[in-house]
Amino acid sequence: MPRYQPPFTLTSEIVSLIAAVAEQVGRLSAQSGSGMDLRLRRINRIRTVTGSLAIEGNTLSEEQITAILDGKQVLAPPRELQEARNALAVYEQLHAWDGLSEADLLAAHRMLMQGLLDVPGTYRSGGAGVMAGDKVLHMAPPASRVPTLMTQLFGWLQNSQEHRLIASSVFHYEFEFIHPFADGNGRMGRLWQTLLLSRWQPAFAWLPVESLVHREQAAYYEAINASTHASDCAPFIRFMLGCIHKALLDITPQDAPQDAPQVVRLLKALGDNSLSREALQQALGLSDRKSFRQAYLAPALSAGLVEMTLPDKPNSRQQKYRLTSKGRSWLRVHKEHD
Secondary structure, three states: OOOOOOOOOOOHHHHHHHHHHHHHHHHHHOOOOOHHHHHHHHHHHHHHHHHHHHHOOOOOOHHHHHHHHOOOOOOOOHHHHHHHHHHHHHHHOHHHOOOOOHHHHHHHHHHHOOOOOOOOOOOOOOOOEEEEOOEEEEEOOOHHHHHHHHHHHHHHHHHOOOOHHHHHHHHHHHHHHHOOOOOOHHHHHHHHHHHHHHHHOHHHHOOOHHHHHHHOHHHHHHHHHHHHHHOOOHHHHHHHHHHHHHHHHHHOHHHOOOOOHHHHHHHHHHOOOOEOHHHHHHHHOOOOHHHHHHHHHHHHHHOOOEEEOOOOOOOOOOOOEEEOHHHHHHHHHHHHHO
């Protein structure tokens, strides 16, 4: 029987993204494993779990996920708490799973869906599809075909000579197409791509790609649908590589002047607030508008640490500024380090 070959095309854009990701990975790998790095990894792991669960409708915030991780009591729907505890446990065991093992995928699903499904860790026995309200976005193959399709997919993965960025994205798409489980397919697909990438570069074990996928959730599903309609998963590969590249840019210190004292002061002045330029200058004790913009605001905006509340109206009198998720993460780490 001929070996299964998922259909995909390597476009020039995909090749360029691979090179861009590889460059950022090289910069990230050059960082030392300092204590501050460990705190940043913890924050990114929390962002990863929060983002992946949010895509599936879980409403827990990063602060609540942090409290659960710290063993504190959190008031929330029991199912959402169970989803969070399970996801944290699975990501904690990421180093123990073999991304090329179908048995390990079933074991990971068992842990991820414990207490949420009657028989977690087993392939579905009924039909499945992806819905958007009353609209059917995708009808998965019949349950009787799932074991064979999954065995073929793992067979391809084990023998693939493709770059791990490509192979992991193809696996992720094919996994979602097959939709092998009654529930938890989205979480497992994203988890398994993270696992496969972490075996290529360990930094991917804590890179918060899921938070970016959550931010671009509509585009995520559009990429899946476009790949299905084209019978070619290039659109999904392109989307995932774009998310990976953005996530790497977010956590690579060399790409942001976040150690500049002016930027540090600006981030601390903003905190959890949304402030106008005038309010920020007053909080910082600055009277020169041009100096404030050049030395404080412009570097923070270009680094992605601060964003406008009205990005489509940059000169609006109602314009205010607030921290991005990257800025909030940096500020939390900085406070702990202080």
